[in-house]
Amino acid sequence: MSIREDFVRPRSDRENAARRAAILDEAEKLLLEAPNQRFSISTVAQRLGVSQSTIFLHFRNREDLMTSLYTRMGRNFFETFVSRLHEGMSDRAFCEAFIDTSVAYPGFRTMRPMIMRVVEESLSQDYIHDAVREIYLYRTAAADKVEAFLELGPGQGRRLMKGFVNLMCGAVQADVAGLLAMDGLDPDVKDGVLSFDLRDAFLSGAELLVLGIRQIEP
Incomplete structure (x- = not known):
């Protein structure tokens, strides 16, 4: 197969x-287009126009x-979320900043359960451990800023x-609106689904x- 010109003979870092x-x-892009399909190197290579060996x-x-x-994805998610925080914001606005970031960066919440399956299937967990640790560091850095903004x-x-993060993942499981044909539903049922x-x-x-967090002694 012909190799993309920008992938031929890399010469620098x-x-x-x-x-x-x-x-x-x-x-x-592949993940977001087909989140329920098995993720393969061959598909990524084919879409990119390179060989698997590349x-x-x-x-x-x-x-x-x-x-x-x-x-x-985790780094982009938490950095974007923190950029939306500001002093004096209400608890409601804070919650909206988090979930609106999730909507803008769907890959992070989509990949979380996939990564857990990778952990279960993997024979070598060294780089899995590194990835989870890195996400934890991003979340911790965001959490320290959250403490300051929310006092x-x-x-x-x-x-x-x-x-x-756990609530976000649970909300994904509760979201069934995209799975049902809304036109034929009873109005009360439709309101419940929405x-x-x-x-x-x-x-x-x-x-x-x-x-609840505010009421717990530090």
Whole structure:
């Protein structure tokens, strides 16, 4: 097969970094287009217009590619979320900033259960461990800023961020609106289904979680 010109004979660290980023970009597009399909190196290579061996120059295997993508998504997610925080914001606005970031960066919440399956299936968990640790560091950095903006006690930001991530993933499972044909539903049933979309399902519990964290002694 013909190889993309920008993938021929890398000559510098910058070029290699650009190739690695291009692979991750294509992998992310694939993931978001078909989140329930098995993620394969061959599909990424075909879409990118390179050979599988070219992918393996930058990633050891499928698991390495997936965990690298996961850490990049996690970094983008938490950095964007923190950029939306400001002094004096209400608890409601804070909760909305989190879930709106999740809507803008769907790959992070999509990949979390996939990564857990990778952990179960992988024979070597060294790089899985590194990826999970890196995500934890991003979340912890965000949590420390959350404490300052919301005027929480020491350690409360970390508990809140952990709870928010888990609540977000639960809200994904509760969101069934996209799975049903809404036109034929009884109005009351339709209203009930819509009340469990991702955003509303998250917000219904997020404010209570913030309130509960505030009432716990640091």
